[in-house]
Amino acid sequence: MSTKLIPSLCPYCAVGCGLYLVVDKGKATGIEYMTEHPTSEGALCPKGNAVLEILNHEERLKYPMKKVGDGFVRISWDEALDMIAQGMTRNIRKHGAKSLGFLASSRCNNEENYLMEKMARLLGSPHVDNCARLCHSPTVVGLGAVFGTGAMTNNLLDLENSKCIFAIGTNFTEAHPIVTRWVQKAKDNGALVIVADQRITSTSWMADIHLRIKPGSDIDLLRGMMKVIVESGLADEEFLGSRTVGVEDLLQSLKDYTLEEAAKKTEVPAGDIIRAAKAYAISPASALLWQRQKPGLLRRSSLAWSSCRSTTMARTS
Known part of the structure; x- marks a missing residue:
């Protein structure tokens, strides 16, 4: 067979x-x-x-296509490679090697990306980029600053045992449907689900608490939740004192920040922020979910950092 x-x-x-x-x-x-x-x-x-x-798929490209007029015509691989080489050579002679840029891909394997990087260096270009730099580097910065490693701290199977799941900046039911299965298992076991998203989505339909925040106010929401956790005496002070650095700066940054300010900036009622913060903090096993954001690189890095900060502040077993 x-x-x-x-x-x-x-x-x-x-x-x-x-x-x-x-x-x-x-x-x-x-x-x-x-x-x-x-x-x-x-x-x-x-x-x-x-x-x-x-x-x-029948529409998959199987050979090189050259733009001619308003359409494309099939050409040989030799002709395509010659055109690429000649174009690069002309560009280097006219503008220098640093005028060349190379875009690698997460769809390629390690060897293919390695060879592209080597080709760029051979031609004298320092400009090699990848989509992961934009969509994953902010998370790496945030996780690395708080946890010391730029990777998730748990596997998806742990979601089943979570008692509170806080999803911010993610529509996982559509973007990662298999994750939904594990969130639903947690709900079946009695978990409370909090979703922060200005839109009504299939993910928000799963929520017990839906925080319809104003676009771009993610960090304001997290600061408001941290303010509630601190003032309610729900912060794990022993853990913060022995296992974290910079907590004094964090607490100082919250000193003059009010719940009313958070409610105004997020357009979420203060009562909902309080309810979400306390639910997350008192849960014996909380989980935080987010995915790549669209408000810009620095804001995504800050979101990742702030989300991780709120996780360590209300440490759960």
């Missing part, structure tokens, strides 16, 4: 759902669900179910 099942991972997002590729005579012809995978448990979202389209 020539058909084989090859274990693999869906490449579309960082959830990393497992699947089997059905391979017949060296060609992937279908997928099978990996029920034993710890995260996806045999489930896939629409992106995962359509993963083979990246290989087999």
Whole structure:
């Protein structure tokens, strides 16, 4: 029998759902669900179910296309490579090597990105970029500053045991549907879900508390929640004193910040901010979810930093 099942991972997002590729005579012809995978448990979202389209879709480009007039015509690989080499050479001679820019991709493997970087250096260009620099570096800065490492502190399976889940800046039911399964398991076990999002989404439908914040006021909300936690005596002072640095500066920054100011800037009623802050702080096992934001690099870094600060302030077991 020539058909084989090859274990693999869906490449579309960082959830990393497992699947089997059905391979017949060296060609992937279908997928099978990996029920034993710890995260996806045999489930896939629409992106995962359509993963083979990246290989087999009829509209996939199979050869180089050259722009001619208002359309494109097929050319050979030799002609395409010659055009690229000649264009780079002209640009270097006219503007210098630093005028060249190279964009790598998270869709490429390590070896492919490595070779692109080496080609850029060979040609004398220092300009090599990747989408991850924009969408992940703020998180790395925030997590690194607070926890010492730029990676998540728990796995998705831990969500099932959470008693309070705070989601800010994420619409996970649409962006990462498999995560929804674990949030729902937590809800089935009695967890309270808080969602901070100005929109009404399928994620906000899961919320027990929906904080419809004004766009761009994420940090104001988090500062307001921290203010409530501190003034209500819910901060873990022993943990803050022995396991953190900079807590004095944080507390000083909250000294003149009022709940009324937070409510005004976020357009969220003060009572809702109090309810969310206390629910998160008194929970014996809280979880914080967020994904990449759109308000700009520095603001995303601050959001990640502030979110992590609120996590350490109300430390849960």
